[in-house]
Amino acid sequence: MLELLRNKRILVVVAHPDDELLGQGGTINKLAKEYNCTIRAVILGEGITSRSNVRDVKKWEQELEIHNRNMKEAMETVGYDTYKCYDFPDNRFDSVDLLDIVKVIEGEKRDFRPSVIFTHHGGDTNIDHRLTFDAVMPAVRPMKDEIVKTILTFETPSSTEWQASCYPNSFQPNVFIQLNEEHIDAKINGMECYKFEKRSYPHPRSPEALKTIAKRCGLIVGYDYAEPFMLIRSM
Numbered sequence: 199m200l201e202l203l204r205n206k207r208i209l210v211v212v213a214h215p216d217d218e219l220l221g222q223g224g225t226i227n228k229l230a231k232e233y234n235c236t237i238r239a240v241i242l243g244e245g246i247t248s249r250s251n252v253r254d255v256k257k258w259e260q261e262l263e264i265h266n267r268n269m270k271e272a273m274e275t276v277g278y279d280t281y282k283c284y285d286f287p288d289n290r291f292d293s294v295d296l297l298d299i300v301k302v303i304e305g306e307k308r309d310f311r312p313s314v315i316f317t318h319h320g321g322d323t324n325i326d327h328r329l330t331f332d333a334v335m336p337a338v339r340p341m342k343d344e345i346v347k348t349i350l351t352f353e354t355p356s357s358t359e360w361q362a363s364c365y366p367n368s369f370q371p372n373v374f375i376q377l378n379e380e381h382i383d384a385k386i387n388g389m390e391c392y393k394f395e396k397r398s399y400p401h402p403r404s405p406e407a408l409k410t411i412a413k414r415c416g417l418i419v420g421y422d423y424a425e426p427f428m429l430i431r432s433m
């Protein structure tokens with residue numbers, strides 16, 4: 199799989215700041231540093247205002263400014279190329295028309311011209327994650343001239359594994375990207391840039407937990423470290 203991604207333009211489409219790292223931060227670091235990939239993260243939601251009962255962007259203006267600085271710091275730490283952030287309402291993606299989200303992704307696709315998209319698993323606990331996946335799929339229909347040839351979904355710690363075991367769309371990884379400790383440390387250091395998102399152990403987003411998760415995924419396939427993905431399409 200890695201050789202298929204070499205020299206590719208990769209669009210990482212996520213719901214919130216930090217999602218671009220949680221599921222595939224180590225892989226992004228490896229692809230950017232060792233496989234000459236050009237990578238852009240598209241962060242659809244502002245990621246803060248759901249912490250209030252009523253959405254009030256003005257109330258969170260200072261925190262949103264910090265969040266934007268943190269995104270840039272995380273990008274520079276992990277080593278990918280660019281990011282774009284939009285302001286869809288945090289954990290309220292279901293309050294806007296799905297078509298509005300689709301149009302943003304289509305616009306990014308026209309501008310960036312990726313051949314690969316990484317995005318959320320469609321069965322996560324978080325509604326924004328599920329709707330991000332639902333918006334990606336119609337934005338990259340497999341038409342004759344479609345430029346996106348490969349779609350991979352990732353596991354988001356503290357969302358994917360918290361879905362009910364009876365939920366019909368479970369995460370069943372069929373691709374594992376081999377990583378080393380340096381890649382995982384870059385992911386963890388990127389996550390630590392996020393003032394409002396980093397957590398202490400034993401939360402799944404803590405540095406210790408992220409390293410443990412990468413080790414466990416590696417053990418599944420005989421590596422020291424790995425990140426898991428579901429291959430949705432490859433044309």
